[in-house]
Amino acid sequence: MSAARPMIRRLPPDAPRRKRPNGPLLVAPVTLLFAVLLIIPMVLVGVLSLQGFDAASGGLLDVYSWHNYAQIVADPYYHEIFLRTFGLAISVTVGTVVLGVPEAYIIFRMSARWRAFFLILTLGPLFISAVVRTLGWSILLDGQGVVAQLLIRLHLVDAAPQMLFSFWAVVVVLVHALVPLMVLSVWTSLQSVDPQIADAAISLGAGPLTVWRRIVLPQATPGILSGSLIVFALSASAFATPALIGGRRIKVVATAAYDEFLHSMNWPMGAAIAVCLLVLNIGAIALYSRFVERRLKRRFGEAAS
Template sequence: MSTAANSHAPAASGKPDAGVQSAARRQRAAGWALVAPATLYFLLLLAVPLVLTFVLSLNGFDPNLGGILAAKSLHNYADILTDAYFYAIFLRTLLLSLGVTLLCVLIGVPEAYFLFRMRDPWRSLCLVLVLGPLLISVVVRTLGWSILLGREGLINLVLTKLGIVEHPLQMMFTMGAVTLAMVHVLVPLLVLSVWTSLTRLDASVAHAARSLGAGRFTVMWRVVLPQITPGILSGSLIVFALTASAFATPALIGGRRLKVVATTAYDEFLGTLNWPLGAAIAVVLLILNVAIITGYNRAVEKRITRRLG
């Protein structure tokens, strides 16, 4: 009896034996081995350049003393935080990002829902048409918009021929033109995000609500929308982040008259050759972008998800 009791003592104590501990260690080691390549890739191609950019932003700059100075300080960040010129640029970038995100949500969510309700082969055809712009370079798409919106472009030509306007309109180098081009570039990404949520939509719940007398609007608001809210929120985050850091479209459509943060950093790097100030602008943009996205996640996503059930 004592031998049997002693043989069951380790199990009764609740402590795992050596074999279980060894298996757990091997499992953790295998997990680290699988994660290591992606982690090294991330550190080499993203984390290291970001650290080097931050270090560069601490340098001074004086064109009379050979350009970049070796002394380290926060002078560039002080210039950004105390100059009204940079405040205007960051505010313009924020308003552009919010406007593009709102328009993408208003256009992309109904578009994704209607595509989801279609039947094949029309659904597949329309989905390819919607996502087709993603297969074309953003520079090519932006150049296409610049041709359409120019003073001698197709839109002005049609408006002039129809007698709607007497003289060609100045549509290029305006906030509206940049917003229009950015929405065209980023709507497919929001459609993809919402489409992913729609594929997990439980259609039986909507059918049950209709059978109990709920109208189409009620079903859409109380049943469908809560289930696709994660896709809307994640898609809007992607659109906001990409708009805030966009360069090609604002540079080609907005030009020199409508600067955003990305084009301002570009001008500092290649225009005035003030690399430390350009690096500081890029770092501030990254910090603000991360802060806004994090706050949006915590304040908006949880509140909307809780309200919609």
């Protein structure tokens, strides 16, 4: 017996068609959740940043002005903090690009048996709490820690160096924490690359640097750009690592806002610092996306063609 053919119900031509779901209604719940959890608190922080503060009584005043922002703009102390913060973010971003892009390509070229293992190993820092990871680094970088003792035994230094509470110690720890995000972004972009193309280019006489510049790097550019934006934003707003590794000597915007909120109890000034960090962070990311991303894509697009 032949298998029974499925019956297909045909609608008459004049039958009313079912309306497609309305797009705005579908995204309305997510938009509402986003507004409740992010937009409304940020608006409240913005309103708080405009309030006055009485240092004598330690209370808020029912007066609204731009005094806190004017103080941030006029005080060189805050200029230094903001410059240090964005210098830290740029240094960490460059470090993650230098380490993460080659690492992502090496993992991409591995066999499937080893690729999953090394990818999980690379993502290991993301599985550990930021505080625990940072405390571990503080033990390593201490004057009596493993790194200092190793340098002394190798006769590279005469006395234990002071690595903690320095700018570059914060950079190293943040690079270690955020390089997995760069690796993951670049590795995702490299999924569209056929390894046989690189092998064919080598067989036709192209050197490793030419293959990297003309084939691999153009394909990895979107991942580098997206990873750089993520790393820059997280580095500029990092708090735990600068507070534990940098201490009181290396103050950044996040720790300055924390001090205003909990030590000085000047909530309006702390809110103003946080708002300035948010605005400058968004401005830096928009500037990067508008100019740097277009130039890099144009350059690597021409190289790939």
